[in-house]
Amino acid sequence: MARNRFFIDHISEDVALTGDEFRHAKNVLRLREGSEATLLDGSGAEFSAVVTKVERDRILLHVLKKSATDREPQANVFLLIGALKGDKTELVVQKAVELGVSRVGVFSSRYCSAYLNENKLERLRRVSREAAKQCMRTVAPEVVCFENFADALRSAEGYRNKLFACEFLEGSEGSLRGLAGSSALVVGSEGGFSEEEFALAKSLGFTGVSLGKRILRAETAAIALLSIVMYESGELG
Numbered sequence: 001m002a003r004n005r006f007f008i009d010h011i012s013e014d015v016a017l018t019g020d021e022f023r024h025a026k027n028v029l030r031l032r033e034g035s036e037a038t039l040l041d042g043s044g045a046e047f048s049a050v051v052t053k054v055e056r057d058r059i060l061l062h063v064l065k066k067s068a069t070d071r072e073p074q075a076n077v078f079l080l081i082g083a084l085k086g087d088k089t090e091l092v093v094q095k096a097v098e099l100g101v102s103r104v105g106v107f108s109s110r111y112c113s114a115y116l117n118e119n120k121l122e123r124l125r126r127v128s129r130e131a132a133k134q135c136m137r138t139v140a141p142e143v144v145c146f147e148n149f150a151d152a153l154r155s156a157e158g159y160r161n162k163l164f165a166c167e168f169l170e171g172s173e174g175s176l177r178g179l180a181g182s183s184a185l186v187v188g189s190e191g192g193f194s195e196e197e198f199a200l201a202k203s204l205g206f207t208g209v210s211l212g213k214r215i216l217r218a219e220t221a222a223i224a225l226l227s228i229v230m231y232e233s234g235e236l237g
C-alpha cells in the first residue's frame with residue numbers, strides 16, 4: 001500500500017505514532033481505529049499493522065506481520081551535490097531517492113552561492129522520508145551536509161567507483177559501462193567547479209566524467225549521472 005506508510009524508530013508488537021508522522025496520519029490520511037498501515041523501521045523490512053486507538057497526540061497500532069521486501073537497491077550509491085538555490089536541492093534529493101540512492105551529501109564549494117542550515121537539512125531529510133514512502137522504499141536514505149568541500153570528497157573514501165562530473169572536461173576519463181560495486185558521485189552547484197577542486201578530487205582518487213558537450217543544469221546533471229550509474233549497476237530496467 002503506497003499510502004499509510006510510516007517510519008518509526010523501534011518497532012515492537014504495539015507502537016505509537018507521534019510527532020510529524022502522527023499529524024500526517026491523523027490530519028491528512030485520517031487514520032481511524034481499524035485502519036491498516038505499513039510501518040518501516042529503516043531495516044529494509046515492512047510491518048503490517050492496524051490502528052487500535054487514535055488519541056489526542058498519538059496513534060496506537062498493533063503490529064500483525066513482518067515481511068521482507070526486495071525494493072531496496074543492491075547497489076550502494078552515494079550522491080554528493082553542491083547546495084543549490086531555491087528548492088532545487090530538495091528536487092535532487094526527491095529524485096535521487098526514487099532512483100535508488102543510498103545516501104546523499106550536500107556540500108558547499110568555492111562557487112556555491114546557496115548555503116545550508118539545520119532547518120534546510122531537516123527539510124531535506126523530510127523530503128527523503130516522503131520520497132521513500134511514495135516510491136515504496138523501506139529505507140529513507142540519510143542526508144548529510146559538509147561545509148568543507150575536501151571533507152565531502154573524503155567522505156567517499158572506500159567507494160569502489162568515485163566519479164566526478166566535471167563540466168570543463170573534453171571527455172570522460174573512464175567508462176561508466178558495467179559498473180560493479182559501490183559508487184560515489186560528485187556533482188557541482190550552479191557555479192560549477194574550479195580547476196583546483198577538480199585537481200583535489202583527482203588526488204583523492206576520483207575519475208572525471210563528462211556528461212556531453214552541453215552544460216547541464218546542476219539538477220539535470222545529478223539526475224542524469226545517477227540514472228546512468230543505477231542503470232549500469234543493474235538497478236533500472
Ligand code: SAH
Nearest residue numbers: 165166167187188191192210211215216221
Ligand atoms: N557554471 C558552470 C556550469 C555548472 S553546471 C559553467 O558555466 O560552466 C553544474 C554542475 O553540473 C557542474 O559542476 C557539473 O558537476 C555538472 N555538469 C553540468 N554539465 C556537465 C557536463 N557537460 N559534463 C559533466 N558535468 C556537467
